Amino acid sequence: MITQVTKGIKISVQTTFEGTFFKNYKMHYAFGYTITIENQSKDAVQLTSRHWKIYDSLNDMETLDGEGVIGKKPVIQPGESHTYNSGCLLTSPIGAMKGHYNMVIMSNAQKFRVYIPTFKFSAPFALN
Numbered sequence: 001m002i003t004q005v006t007k008g009i010k011i012s013v014q015t016t017f018e019g020t021f022f023k024n025y026k027m028h029y030a031f032g033y034t035i036t037i038e039n040q041s042k043d044a045v046q047l048t049s050r051h052w053k054i055y056d057s058l059n060d061m062e063t064l065d066g067e068g069v070i071g072k073k074p075v076i077q078p079g080e081s082h083t084y085n086s087g088c089l090l091t092s093p094i095g096a097m098k099g100h101y102n103m104v105i106m107s108n109a110q111k112f113r114v115y116i117p118t119f120k121f122s123a124p125f126a127l128n
Contacts, residue, residue: 017029029123047074049066057094093123100116
């Protein structure tokens with residue numbers, strides 16, 4: 001598990017290899033990830049948007065921006081956490097993701113970024 005804390009918000013990431021399949025006559029590698037966002041600060045915060053950089057060892061880096069996470073903009077109270085699952089398709093058995101969440105402190109509307117540590121994807125058969 002990979003973890004990082006930014007301004008009292010702890011991000012923990014766990015990855016899994018889900019398998020391979022053909023799409024558009026090309027092999028794809030499916031990876032899953034579980035992210036837990038834990039509020040260790042004294043303020044309630046809301047996640048408003050996300051920014052991802054996706055690295056595929058056989059392709060250029062892809063940037064992805066979007067509202068919330070999996071259709072939600074969770075408010076996380078002090079001492080509480082929000083966990084969600086998502087996934088990524090790559091054209092190679094090795095890759096990585098990193099990024100940040102845009103957050104806002106509920107009491108004063110102050111905006112800030114919470115950095116998501118780089119987490120790696122690797123199919124078990126690709127490892128030495």
